[in-house]
Amino acid sequence: xxxxxHAEGSSLRGLSRVGKRAYGTVVDVVRKASYKGQLVHNEVVxxxxxxxxxxxxxxxxxxxxxxxxxxxx
Numbered sequence: 634x635x636x637x638x639h640a641e642g643s644s645l646r647g648l649s650r651v652g653k654r655a656y657g658t659v660v661d662v663v664r665k666a667s668y669k670g671q672l673v674h675n676e677v678v679x680x681x682x683x684x685x686x687x688x689x690x691x692x693x694x695x696x697x698x699x700x701x702x703x704x705x706x
Contacts, residue, residue: 635659636666 635648645663649656 635662639663 635652635654638648638651639645643651645659646656648654649659652659
């Protein structure tokens with residue numbers, strides 16, 4: 634329940650209150666699950682062969698719009 638709620642955007646302190654657990658316990662659970670998830674991801678994605686990378690979300694990540702971008706030289 635705790636990890637599902639966190640994945641849906643609940644705050645760690647909110648999870649602590651609703652789940653009646655100490656804040657440190659909630660942080661530990663989320664941190665351990667994150668670490669295990671990263672290990673699984675790294676194992677699965679390690680040998681992926683790609684010819685092309687599409688970076689659609691880069692515009693929103695760096696908070697740029699097309700009007701702010703300058704052409705490459």
